[in-house]
Amino acid sequence: MPARFILSAVSSEQFPSPAEPEIAFLGRSNVGKSSLLNALIGGGGDVAKVSSWPGRTQAINFFQVDGGFRFVDLPGYGYAKVPKAITSNWQELIESYLVGRDALKLAVLLIDSRRGWMPKDIELREWLEEQQQPFIVVVTKADKLKTQKEKHQSQRALREGYSGEMLECSAVTGRGVREIWQTITTKSKTP
Ligand SMILES: Nc1nc2c(ncn2[C@@H]2O[C@H](COP(=O)(O)OP(=O)(O)OP(=O)(O)O)[C@@H](O)[C@H]2O)c(=O)[nH]1
Numbered sequence: 543m544p545a546r547f548i549l550s551a552v553s554s555e556q557f558p559s560p561a562e563p564e565i566a567f568l569g570r571s572n573v574g575k576s577s578l579l580n581a582l583i584g585g586g587g588d589v590a591k592v593s594s595w596p597g598r599t600q601a602i603n604f605f606q607v608d609g610g611f612r613f614v615d616l617p618g619y620g621y622a623k624v625p626k627a628i629t630s631n632w633q634e635l636i637e638s639y640l641v642g643r644d645a646l647k648l649a650v651l652l653i654d655s656r657r658g659w660m661p662k663d664i665e666l667r668e669w670l671e672e673q674q675q676p677f678i679v680v681v682t683k684a685d686k687l688k689t690q691k692e693k694h695q696s697q698r699a700l701r702e703g704y705s706g707e708m709l710e711c712s713a714v715t716g717r718g719v720r721e722i723w724q725t726i727t728t729k730s731k732t733p
């Protein structure tokens with residue numbers, strides 16, 4: 543699915559005028575949002591910038607995806623080295639998008655398979671539920687779990703945090719990418 547970068551917004555006035563259903567990628571810094579977005583877009587190139595250090599994506603980036611979608615790459619949360627003032631700006635920015643954006647059809651909440659549910663992830667998930675914002679949960683970096691023991695431990699911890707559906711993926715091996723596309727297509731087309 544080819545895609546092109548639309549724009550990068552640091553305030554809500556800069557959001558592009560809504561034209562197509564939007565899928566937003568949410569999660570901690572470094573969880574793999576931009577990487578998953580690139581994997582879904584495919585084609586081998588990196589349309590979204592992948593961080594070599596956490597906290598890299600500091601604005602909301604909009605992408606036009608063929609097939610009538612827009613992908614929205616949100617800045618990650620939970621990176622302690624970022625000054626408080628910046629964190630609160632991000633929060634405001636993310637909230638202004640999540641609350642006010644009618645075009646937003648589906649939020650994709652990413653959880654790192656090795657970290658499991660962290661307090662901020664749970665907070666965000668509960669908030670999405672409260673807002674009645676449709677979302678799916680995607681567990682990232684599945685390729686990093688090498689042994690059966692690691693896989694089981696990860697699954698058990700994830701289950702303790704959430705009993706709903708969780709899709710596993712790896713941006714490195716491409717695992718799960720097709721299923722995530724199917725889910726996105728189904729869930730974002732329902733009104
Ligand atoms: N092994 C492995 N590494 C991954 C995977 N996905 C992402 N990474 C690595 O994790 C780091 C962070 O990935 P990003 O996609 O930039 O993460 P992000 O959530 O967009 O981070 P921020 O923009 O800082 O919020 C990069 O070094 C990626 O190469 C994966 O599925 N497997």
Ligand SMILES: [Mg+2]
Nearest residue numbers: 575576591599
């Ligand atoms: Mg990013």
